[in-house]
Amino acid sequence: MTAARQDVDCDVLVVGGGINGAGIARDVAGRGLCVALCERDDLAAHTSSASTKLIHGGLRYLEHYEFGLVRKALAEREVLLRAAPHIMRPLRFVMPQTGQRPALLIRAGLFLYDRLARRELLPASESIVLSGHPAGRALKPALEQAFVYSDGWVDDARLVVLNAVDAAQKGACILTRTACTQVRREDGVWRVTLRKPDGTHKQISARCIVNAAGPWAASFLDGALHRPASAHLRLVKGSHIVVRRLFEHDDAYLFQHDDGRIVFAIPYEGEFTLIGTTDVEYTGDPGAVAIDEDEIGYLCGVASHYFSAPVQPADVVWSYAGVRPLLDDASAKASAVTRDYRLQLDEAPAQRLAPLLTVFGGKLTTYRKLAEEGADLVCKALGHRAGAWTAGTCLPGGDLFGAEPQGRSVLEFDGWRSRLQVHYDWLDCALIARYARAYGTRIHSLLQGRAALPDMGEQVLPGLYEAELAYLRRHEWAVTAEDILWRRTKLGLHLPADAAAVLDAWLRAHPLAPK
Structure with a gap:
């Protein structure tokens, strides 16, 4: 315990087990503070496992003049590819020229995209003739020219889990299925009520709270401080569909549709193609978000507009949707809302008020930088001197050729x-x-x-052995079949429809033994 006061349970309580919460918990724990993270569901159960699964600068953000965000994201793309070469990989994107945007404008955008930040791991952009390129075989013959550029792919849910694993290795306490139900400031600290997985309640105290509740950040802030947040969130639903593989090569596609939207088609899990995303205003419960028939029809329609083989709703083998908590910048279209973030620190040292840091917005690619800036604010508020460290460290499992991140690992x-x-x-x-x-x-x-x-023990499902289940339950907080089949692995796509029921029954019959 590094806290000046000894009557608190932790220095920092992080509320929210998505990518921002896990990233901040990791960074702060690595700076020597006592950290706890609580998540009412599973790690990455909501927005952070419902992304397009890209590590990218955001080529389309250049149209909205967000050069600072793109530069920051491109720099982070290189950092992350070095830090986690097992769950990330370089990916080339083929962008057919359709006339939606002038070729000269696209060339200028790609020239800028290649040069806004240092690029050592990925090849530069180029133009191609589709008739002479493998990517052209799956497309309609009318599409003749295309541009190709580089970004990266990531297993988003595993990125969250690995940040939590690293946080735990540095002393953080990770509490999944644990809801933060009440907070109040008292005697210069936070008094917090947590609801444990068994339904009972536990009281803890913390010197600082980090509100990383994602779509629920504003409502948590209102409950904690009983006043509206200074920044406003705009909830935007992004939905994706998965179909059987539409092309044989390993590149992805970016389609500039005639309604101004961007839709990706990405190789996924070997046998499939991931298509998305939509950008739809959302006003419902973020925990109940789901793709609707109109979105499925839209994504199928876009894919059919470009691919030679039509894509029908009946072809969809899986779909998912997530709510993105974006900073409301008064953009008219949901697709144009900024993906940048804001960190709000609420403190009043003269009044002995415990600090509260709230995270608004953000995107997967810039989570590490967000966490670093958040950790700087937390440490300053608590009078703890410790510098940034995550840029030069691999995530767990990423040290293929040594402890320090290396470009050769991903290559x-x-x-x-x-x-x-x-x-x-x-x-x-x-x-x-x-x-x-x-x-x-x-x-x-x-x-x-x-x-x-x-x-390896019993083969509970094809390719899923007891040894892996024990590892996931003991080291990665997996509890249910959904945790295992859809977040820790993507085996749910490859197994029979009753696989989840079979696995849940097995998990109930084999309770995890105490360490």
């Missing part, structure tokens, strides 16, 4: 995986490939003490 990942397959030659190559992508070097922890297939 040489396939070679590293091949050596793993030799080392663990008693496991199926497809299983090793999945483990390598999900766990990186932490595969050695998962497989510790196992030297043959029988050592």
